Amino acid sequence: MAERTRTQRTLCSGGCGLTMWVRVTQKTDPVCVSCRAERIEHGKVSTYTYRKCRCPECRAAWSAKCNESQKRKRRALGLLKVKSCVICEQPFNPHGQQVTCSPQCRKAYSGKVGDHRSRASFFGGSFARFDHAEVFERDGWICGICQKPVDQSIKYPDPMSASLDHVIPLSRGGDHALDNAQCSHLTCNRQKGHPLA
DSSP: OOOOOTTSOSSSSHHHHHHHHHHHHSOOOOOSGGGTOOSOOOSOHHHHHTSOOOSHHHHHHHHHHHHHHHHHHHHHTTOOOOEEOTTTOOEEOOOTTOOOSSHHHHHHHHTSSOSHHHHHHHTTOOBOOOOHHHHHHHTTTBOTTTOOBOOTTOOTTSTTSEEEEESSOGGGTOOBSGGGEEEEEHHHHHHHOSOOO
16 A cells, blocks of 8 residues: 555545534533533543633642642742741741641641640640749749840830740640749740740
8 A cells, every 4th residue: 555645635525624624623512521521531731721621620630730830930939938837847838928837737826726725735735824923023024035134014015025935835845834934025935936945
């Protein structure tokens, strides 16, 4: 059998050519079982973009591709940085000024887990009730972090106001007890963060 060249006709007439052209260019039904389309591979980006399938699998594939593309762009611009969560210390990619990796850690960080009792029980520490002023008086109103005096007349939210610092942070399993508490400046306490040492 002789090989066909490019100039040879593959269809018998212009009518068959028109029929073939309509078949090739005709758009197929874009959706899966619910949209009655056949022979579509779901969970692929090409199915989402070219076949216009909007099933959950195809949407998830498209979303994952978009997220990866955004990460590549942010990485190229130097915007994608890995931070460690201030609560659980797990690495994560922050959005803006985000400091926690998950909603659970966000609750713990923002205080929605709440007061010292809730935070101590959340992180596995014990809780003892005492007055903060008792600790401040015991320490002589001296910051346990910077060793400078704390002014009693300055009120929260001033950075130099008195703050209760936990020597072993509650987020590291420390107890809310007199022997684990010390007087500090609010700014010193915030800068200290959650280290063990």
